[in-house]
Amino acid sequence: MKKHFFPLFLGGLGIGTTEFVVMGILPDIAKNLGVSITDAAHIISSYAAGVVVGAPLLVLLGSKYPPKKMLLFLMVIFTIFNSLSALAPDATTLLFFRFLAGLPHGAFFGIGAVVASRLADEGKQAQAISTMFAGLTIANLLLVPIGTWIGHEYLWRYTFALVTIIGLTTLLFINLWLPALPSDQNEGESTMSQLELFKRVDAWLVIVITSIGTGGLFTWISYIAPLMTEVSHFSANSVSWIMVLAGFGMVVGNIIGGKLADKLPAVQACLWLLVAMAVTLLGIHFFSENKIISLILTFIAGALSISLAAPIQILMISTSKGAEMLGSAATQASFNIGNSLGAFLGGLPITYGFGYNTPVLVGMAMALVGVFFSFVLKRRLSYAE
Template identity: 40%
Template sequence: MRAMNPVPSTAAPAVAPHAAVPAAPRDRQFWTAIIALGVGGFAIGTGEFVIMGLLPEVASDLGVSIPQAGHVISAYALGVVVGAPVLAVLAASWPRRALLMALMALFALGNFASAMAPGYLSLNALRFVAGLPHGTYFGVAALVAASLAPPDRRASAVGLVMLGLTGATLVGVPIAAWLGQHWGWRAAFVLVGAIAAVACVLVRRGVPDLPAAHGASPLRELGALARPQVWLTLGIGAIGFGGMFAVFSYIKPTLTEVAGLSVDAVPAVLALFGLGMVVGNLVGSRLADKALMRTIAGLLVWSALVLGAFVFTAHHVLSAAASVFLVGTVVALAPALQIRLMDVAGDAQTLAAALNHSAFNMANALGAWLGGVAIAAGLGWTSTGWVGALLALGGLVVFGVALRQDRRARAAAATGLTPAQAPAPSGSAVL
């Protein structure tokens, strides 16, 4: 088998929707916008992940089991899955800055309301509402960042936006988790809402007032759904990324019950997870700029190895802490899949970019649910590692299908045949 080479997309690389804005990555406009967008990502990342470190407190306060409390995570993820396509299509023609501000305001209100939820069902409903703007915010933020960067640095620009989310797991989540442990889990959501409100102000002041892409409309955005490579790329994220959530959703009880870690030390280990995410995001985006498809394949294999190893490393404090850091690096897959979607979406950029985060939160819901199923079946807290490894391998299978279909489509274009008529690529050509 030949060494794997980068595979060009069947579609031409996406044209930046705001290519008229001449800005290099080091320009002041670029960095001001990136910082503003990153603070919004910091708010969303803190709100999404902090609940995973507070499940025992939520369960105790609301009178449910920890696996039942995990449904709050799935409710938020479902909100992202539903909100990303709906809001992206409905707001396709909105100016980018106004749309980003509206999305962040909705996120702030959803978190303030979550802090006042009177019971289990209402909390699930409000977490669903808080999740609605998540995917569209990151999708539009990624498009804005990519439009301000040179073509060969698009993944790095997207990675910088995602740095707000990954940085939240390093700084925001431990702080909010500490706040939740000492002042109640509701205080954590108040903090998230306050950060989101600050982000609204920063976006207003720091993001250029860019229009939507010329001719953007709900109907044109829906055209992304007719492209097979869009669906396959979303499938890679929805399945392959689920393993990280299967493990991390139940990381606190695993660390305390299996590794014997004290409750007070949990925020420090959560910070290691955040550090892993920051490192993975930066490294993954750089690799994606150089070899997109090879990076996606390699990261899926890495995910399976890291998540499978967690089963064996979770029994001792030091090895468990190191493993939590490595699990965080799995997020390196995010910027690579974001650019892949931009490349295969044609002129339906907003919906495709938003759907990337919809897919990731389908992974969130799937991973949290399957991890809870394994635990409830009596397989133990560490069984989430096996669940995670299997999901990563499932994503690799979908990647193989996407790669083969991509090869077939390019062969058809070269010979004038339809993709169905083109001969299947040989095994050596697939990689």
């Protein structure tokens, strides 16, 4: 890894940890603050709402500033509100701080993706972007289990303190190692001209592919614990190492996605990865009762869950000429919309009394919607050539 990518990796590490570790320490937060787990779970939704609001808003407001300054500013917000989360006296205050902590998430990844692509060697833009997302995958593999253990064994507040330390370290290395690049906004260009992005059909197709297509995998991971215990018949104590297996899949998938997007047109890479997602989710539905196959599919689904990140970012950057950072940030907001959609739609079959292996059928349908719109976009791009 070249040293100027390391600050982006660290940012991904901190953001990935704070986003996903909450699921593991939720019971500890609920018990400590004297609320139900259902009420405590609102902090997850609050963080996701912060991502959706903050991604386009902060990029628009900061588009006239150089990327390095913006990334420093975003990481300051991230660090402050994660540290305040550790000090929150009650659930309502924590809900508010988690919303504010989510604001810089999408903007950091959006601006970071453009910075990585600009700093990359020719023909290796997607692999450079995947370096940033490698931080998120390592977070899921190592720091989320560590943070969960800290929350269980000591106090959940120490987990947010760990995230704060990562944020401070990221600030240091952004300042030391990230090169200065010019602003995304050209001289005389207005914020309104940046918003012209949302008049482009191709940009909306990428947003739909991200929001619905990638949301298919969240129907799986949102209910992975009951799937593994009730259908695959693993013990509850096994779920933590099964999540590590999924995290290892993410590490591998992130590398594959970056290489694939540099070898194929980004839209074609997205199309084939979404097809693979649909097939994998169908396999989970039919074969989860077999423990060995279930573990293999967990690894594959984990790999697919992150392999789309780099190709989709490259696809949006290529369709957002003149507003690359805004487009890239909008993609990050779309990932979080997919997260919410997948969790909600995947939960409907369970609500109506179907088994824990049925949410993935909803996910398969969502992935196929992504395949359809990827095909539409592929045709549009081929005609444009």
